[in-house]
Each structure stands twice: as structure tokens, then as C-alpha cells.
Amino acid sequence: MEDGTIKMPSSSLLYVRMKRLLWFGLAMLLTFSLRAQYDVAFSNYWALQGYYNPASSGLDGMLNVQGAYSMQLMGFEHAPATMYVGADLPVFFIGPRHGVGVGFMNDKEGLFSNKKFHLQYAYHQPVGKGRLSLGVRAAMLSETFDGSGVDVEDSGDPAFASGQVDGTGFDLDAGVRYTYKKKWYVGLSAMHCLSPTVKLGDDKMHQISIDPLFYATGGYTFKFRKPEYALYTSAILRTDMVAWRGDITARLAYNGEKIKMYGGVGYSPTISCSVLLGTVFHGISIGYSYEIYTGGIGALHGSHEIVLGYQTDLNLFKKGKNKHQSVRFL
Numbered sequence: 001m002e003d004g005t006i007k008m009p010s011s012s013l014l015y016v017r018m019k020r021l022l023w024f025g026l027a028m029l030l031t032f033s034l035r036a037q038y039d040v041a042f043s044n045y046w047a048l049q050g051y052y053n054p055a056s057s058g059l060d061g062m063l064n065v066q067g068a069y070s071m072q073l074m075g076f077e078h079a080p081a082t083m084y085v086g087a088d089l090p091v092f093f094i095g096p097r098h099g100v101g102v103g104f105m106n107d108k109e110g111l112f113s114n115k116k117f118h119l120q121y122a123y124h125q126p127v128g129k130g131r132l133s134l135g136v137r138a139a140m141l142s143e144t145f146d147g148s149g150v151d152v153e154d155s156g157d158p159a160f161a162s163g164q165v166d167g168t169g170f171d172l173d174a175g176v177r178y179t180y181k182k183k184w185y186v187g188l189s190a191m192h193c194l195s196p197t198v199k200l201g202d203d204k205m206h207q208i209s210i211d212p213l214f215y216a217t218g219g220y221t222f223k224f225r226k227p228e229y230a231l232y233t234s235a236i237l238r239t240d241m242v243a244w245r246g247d248i249t250a251r252l253a254y255n256g257e258k259i260k261m262y263g264g265v266g267y268s269p270t271i272s273c274s275v276l277l278g279t280v281f282h283g284i285s286i287g288y289s290y291e292i293y294t295g296g297i298g299a300l301h302g303s304h305e306i307v308l309g310y311q312t313d314l315n316l317f318k319k320g321k322n323k324h325q326s327v328r329f330l
Contacts, residue, residue: 039191039213039238040082040107041245042068043266043274043289044307046234050088050101052215053175053189054120055135058090058099065310072291072303080109088120089314097124099135115142118173130180135189137173142166143198143208165201170194171210177217184220191215213240228255232262251276262287270294278307285309 042048048066049056065087073079088101099122107114120137144166175189191213200206219234232251238244251264260281266274272294278287287307292299 040070040080040084040105041238041247041268042070042082042084042307043247043249043291043303043305044068044276044287045217045236045247046219046232046249046251047285047287047307047309048084048086049187049217050086050120051084051103051105052217052236053135053177053187054101054137054173055122055133055175055177055187055189056099057088057101057120057122057135058097059122059124059131059133059177059179061090061097061314062311063087063089063314067308068305070303070305073293073297073301074304075301078110080107082107096126098122099124099133101137111146113144113146115144116140116171117142120173127178130178133177133179135175135177137175139171139173141169141171141196141198141210143169143200145200145206145208165206167198167200167207169196169198169210171196175215182221184218186218187216189215189217211240211242213238229253230255232264245271249274249276266291272302283311285311 042051045052048068050064050066065085067085068083070082071079072081082105084103084105086101086103088099091098091100101120101122103116103118103120105114105116107116116139118137118139120135122133122135124131124133126132144164146164171191172193173189173191174193175187177185177187179185192210193212195210195212197207197209200208216237217235219232222231222233224230230253232253233249235246235248237246245268247266247268249264249266251262253262254260259279261279262277264276266272266276266289268274272291274289274291276287276289278285280286285308289305289307291303291305293302
């Protein structure tokens with residue numbers, strides 16, 4: 001820290017270096033030990049596939065708009081809160097299908113505020129009975145650190161900014177995915193491929209270094225004799241090669257002609273359990289989850305998360321075009 005560098009290869013390391021922030025102590029330590037990496041871990045990751053893997057852009061031939069808001073560690077002062085909004089759609093050229101997308105994330109964690117704006121592109125090619133997708137995403141990062149909230153013994157310590165400092169940086173993400181009809185899928189993606197370093201303030205004395213983060217995702221749909229019922233299972237593994245987090249989720253859905261709804265549970269080993277509920281009507285999806293941490297901080301200090309989405313067919317002349325069903329939320 002003597003050179004003013006704020007290194008973020010993993011959250012736990014950042015918390016050790018920031019342990020002198022006395023007023024933020026417990027909440028900050030809990031946040032980084034639970035989240036484990038630089039990027040937010042949404043409980044509804046299965047509904048935000050375009051965020052975790054750019055290869056998902058335009059995959060289902062629909063216009064998809066998604067949004068999520070997560071409030072973590074309720075009851076702790078300066079607890080993290082994250083907002084994400086994204087959209088993707090197919091673009092038809094001669095031959096294979098292409099997809100494009102756009103997104104914005106605003107993530108605030110105590111003294112840190114992280115913003116990300118991205119544009120992404122995907123190429124889809126039929127392979128066997130499924131479809132292989134490749135995606136790339138260009139992102140602009142904006143990082144802010146509010147040094148006015150730092151309470152340290154030595155106010156002249158150059159390792160900590162005395163006021164608000166900010167900076168921007170460029171980044172790239174990439175991903176690959178294979179989808180077999182609507183039955184199962186697997187995907188691999190990497191965020192922060194450029195390992196960007198964002199310099200803060202006019203004097204550029206402070207900086208934030210972001211290490212690459214890797215994701216493995218997958219899902220399988222179980223059908224029942226009654227076609228209106230289905231069990232959707234999914235999993236995600238996140239790692240920066242230092243810390244890791246895994247999640248598995250199961251959702252039982254009822255897809256009636258007038259009513260579509262689901263209920264489910266999620267589990268992240270050594271970290272948390274989640275309860276999920278949601279519904280779909282006229283192409284609009286609404287979902288809610290509550291994440292209960294298993295580390296002994298109490299059920300009342302969990303995390304609330306809301307996901308919203310809209311999906312519609314871009315083929316205005318297709319028969320039955322008004323019969324919407326959001327595959328991302330069911």
C-alpha cells in the first residue's frame with residue numbers, strides 16, 4: 001500500500017488491507033468474505049444469462065430486456081447494493097444468426113462505487129442438434145473511492161485518499177456456450193480479460209487492479225407427464241483462481257395458458273441458501289429471492305433481490321406472436 005495501489009485480486013485481500021476503516025469493519029468483512037470476487041453474485045444468475053456470458057446475446061430469437069436489484073446484508077450500515085439493466089436481440093444476416101446486447105451495472109460497496117457499461121456481440125452456429133455460440137463484450141469501467149469516509153489513526157497516510165477520487169478503464173469479456181434445443185446448456189465465460197488497472201484521482205496516485213474472473217454455467221430442464229409442469233435446474237461456478245463460489249438452483253414451474261409461476265431453492269456451499277418465487281404474464285417476468293447466509297450472521301441479515309424482464313418475438317408476422325413465455329425467467 002506504500003505506493004497507493006489498491007489491489008483487488010480477491011475480496012478477502014482487499015478487506016485485510018482496508019481493516020483500518022474502523023466504522024465499516026464488520027459489515028465490510030462480511031461482504032467480501034461472502035461475495036468472494038470483484039463482481040456481484042446474483043442469486044438469480046439463471047435469469048441474467050446475458051450478463052454472465054455475452055454468447056447468450058440474441059440466442060433465443062427474441063428481444064429480451066432484463067433488470068435486477070440486489071440489496072445485500074440487510075441491517076448492516078453501508079451494505080452493498082447492486083443494480084443491473086441489460087437488453088439483447090437477434091440480428092439476421094445471410095446465413096447464421098447474430099446477436100447484440102447492451103448493459104449497465106451500478107455496484108456500491110461501502111466506500112467503493114463501481115459502474116460498468118458494455119456492448120456485446122454473439123455469433124450462433126448450428127452444431128448437431130444444438131447451437132454453438134461465441135460472444136465478446138467491450139466494457140467501460142468507472143471506479144470511485146470516497147476517502148472522506150476513512151477513519152484512520154494517521155490522517156496523513158498517503159495510502160488512503162482524503163476525498164473522493166475516481167477513474168475509468170477499458171475492459172473485455174468473452175464467452176462460449178452450447179445449447180441443446182430448450183433442454184440443456186453449458187457455458188464458459190471470462191470477465192476482465194485485460195486485467196485492467198484503473199487509476200484514481202487527478203494525480204493518479206491511487207489505483208484499483210482487477211483480476212480476471214471465470215464462470216462455468218449449466219442448466220437442464222426436466223419435463224413431466226403433465227406438460228404444464230417443468231423442473232428447471234441450473235448451476236454456476238465463479239473463481240478468480242484464488243477464491244471461488246458455487247451455486248446450484250432448482251425451480252418448479254407451472255406454465256398454464258393464463259397463469260405462469262415458479263418457486264424454487266438455491267444453495268451455495270459454505271455461503272448461503274436462497275428461496276425464489278416468480279411469475280410471468282404477457283411477456284413480463286417478475287422474480288424475487290431472499291438469500292440467507294449460513295455463516296452465523298442470522299437470517300434477518302440476508303439479501304433481497306428483485307429481477308424484472310420483458311420478452312417478445314421480433315417476428316411481427318409470426319402466427320401466435322402474442323403468446324409470450326420468458327425462457328430466461330422460467
